[in-house]
Amino acid sequence: MGNFPAAGNQWRxxxxxxxxxxxxxxxxxxxxxxxxxxxxxxxxxxxxxxALHVSGSPAVAEEVAHEVFLQLMGPSCRFDGAKGSLESFLxxxxxxxxxxxxxxxxxxxxxxxxxxxxxxxxxxxxxxxxALHRTLRDLPERYRDVIVLCDLEERSYEDVxxxxxxxxxxxxxxxxxxxxxxxxxxKRLNAPSEVFSR
Amino acid sequence: MTCPERIAxxxxxxxxxxxxxxxxxxxxxxxxxxxxxxxxxxxxxxQFRKIRLQAAEWRPPEALRExxxxxxxxxxxxxxxxxWGVAISGRSAAWALAAAAAxxxxxxxxxxxxxxxxxxxxxxxxxxxxxxGQPYRYESSTDASALSSDDxxxxxxxxxxxxxxxxxxxxxxxxxxxxxxxxxxxxLAGGLHGDMSADVVVGEDGIPRAVRITEGAQ
Numbered sequence: 001m002g003n004f005p006a007a008g009n010q011w012r013x014x015x016x017x018x019x020x021x022x023x024x025x026x027x028x029x030x031x032x033x034x035x036x037x038x039x040x041x042x043x044x045x046x047x048x049x050x051a052l053h054v055s056g057s058p059a060v061a062e063e064v065a066h067e068v069f070l071q072l073m074g075p076s077c078r079f080d081g082a083k084g085s086l087e088s089f090l091x092x093x094x095x096x097x098x099x100x101x102x103x104x105x106x107x108x109x110x111x112x113x114x115x116x117x118x119x120x121x122x123x124x125x126x127x128x129x130x131a132l133h134r135t136l137r138d139l140p141e142r143y144r145d146v147i148v149l150c151d152l153e154e155r156s157y158e159d160v161x162x163x164x165x166x167x168x169x170x171x172x173x174x175x176x177x178x179x180x181x182x183x184x185x186x187k188r189l190n191a192p193s194e195v196f197s198r
Numbered sequence: 199m200t201c202p203e204r205i206a207x208x209x210x211x212x213x214x215x216x217x218x219x220x221x222x223x224x225x226x227x228x229x230x231x232x233x234x235x236x237x238x239x240x241x242x243x244x245q246f247r248k249i250r251l252q253a254a255e256w257r258p259p260e261a262l263r264e265x266x267x268x269x270x271x272x273x274x275x276x277x278x279x280x281x282w283g284v285a286i287s288g289r290s291a292a293w294a295l296a297a298a299a300a301x302x303x304x305x306x307x308x309x310x311x312x313x314x315x316x317x318x319x320x321x322x323x324x325x326x327x328x329x330x331g332q333p334y335r336y337e338s339s340t341d342a343s344a345l346s347s348d349d350x351x352x353x354x355x356x357x358x359x360x361x362x363x364x365x366x367x368x369x370x371x372x373x374x375x376x377x378x379x380x381x382x383x384x385x386l387a388g389g390l391h392g393d394m395s396a397d398v399v400v401g402e403d404g405i406p407r408a409v410r411i412t413e414g415a416q
Contacts, residue, residue: 028270036270037263044258052253066262073270129252132245151213151246152253176209183238 021086025072025079040069043087046153047094053148055098056137064097088163095145135185143178150175205235212239306358350399350408353380359407365399369412372396380406 019027019035021043027035044065052061071077071093079089136144149160150171157175161168204225211218218226218236226233359365371393399408 033267033270037267040258040263040266044263045256048258049253049256053249062259062262065258066266069266070269073266073273129245129249132242132249151242152249154250176206179209179239179242180235183235183242186241187238 022081025086028073036073043090044069047090049153050091050148051094051098053136053152054144055101056133060101064094067097068093084165085162088165091163131186131189135182135189139178139181142174143181146171146175147178147182201229201232204232208232208236209239212236212243215243303354307352350410352408353406356405356407359401363402365401365407368398368400370396370398377409
């Protein structure tokens with residue numbers, strides 16, 4: 001325990017030395033592949049999970065996460081640091097892509113579409129969470145986003161407010177409303193089985 | 199405190215998995231609505247925790263990462279001019295470079311005309327001494343004004359000579375292909391093709407700046 005403060009300081013220094021997203025973006029736009037790789041490793045997992053939870057499909061999630069970074073590196077990328085953070089920009093791209101996918105029709109159920117990445121397949125394929133995911137997908141987008149970001153990604157209200165471009169109070173009230181809707185829907189879904197089990 | 203206010207607090211307690219304070223617990227004992235909501239919130243929190251734990255193990259597939267990095271490496275890079283503070287895309291860069299090349303070429307050609315005026319007399323004198331300078335028809339791919347039987351043709355795209363740079367005139371045998379490779383085409387007036395004698399003006403850096411065909415070999 002005597003060494004703990006020193007180790008803590010060391011980590012803090014290392015953390016401070018990490019370049020921010022915007023700096024990595026600037027470097028990657030100048031052709032720095034390492035910066036792009038670092039940005040990808042930093043942001044891809046959370047974006048992928050976000051796309052998975054929102055779309056409910058590992059295939060769509062993979063495609064969306066991939067496309068987000070393709071757009072980021074593309075010549076038509078319109079990120080403007082004055083308008084918000086790069087992370088918020090990336091979530092915006094992912095959100096728009098998922099909207100497009102959803103507009104095209106219902107995404108394929110994961111059970112019908114085996115995926116190479118079993119953890120994600122198992123995640124949704126698991127019975128205990130499948131109903132929750134289905135209910136989550138049926139929520140209006142404004143509620144779905146805050147559930148995914150606040151409760152599944154454990155982001156603070158302040159973070160989420162920045163990511164979706166809404167006040168903190170709006171995020172909190174949407175989350176409470178979303179949880180109430182989820183609870184009510186799950187209760188309705190569980191009710192027949194409870195009656196049956198009696 | 200009303201039930202909706204208590205529910206807002208219940209939701210936050212459930213999310214943070216905190217214990218309820220005493221007054222809330224007492225309220226739950228007598229309020230069915232709030233109790234149901236509290237239990238539903240606890241279930242939701244438990245299910246979300248389970249999903250989080252499973253999803254936390256996920257890492258992006260290496261193949262996807264590699265394909266993106268490969269794509270990144272292959273895509274055209276924007277060109278940045280630090281002193282101008284602007285970055286331009288690949289297509290714009292091509293136009294900018296073309297414009298710069300055209301500007302450079304025009305400067306070079308006007309400079310080459312100066313080279314001719316400074317050095318051509320000496321070179322021509324040397325050629326006359328050598329008894330060269332037969333009538334050939336010369337074609338320059340870039341400088342039609344240089345067509346002349348006894349003058350030098352500027353080599354296109356060659357860097358301009360520095361002020362006061364000393365040039366050498368090298369008399370050599372050249373194949374038409376060698377001339378073509380530096381952007382100068384030469385065709386014998388009589389329609390014969392073959393090796394030809396030429397005077398080549400060479401800068402201090404060894405790069406040819408101008409060529410004069412003096413004689414067709416055969």
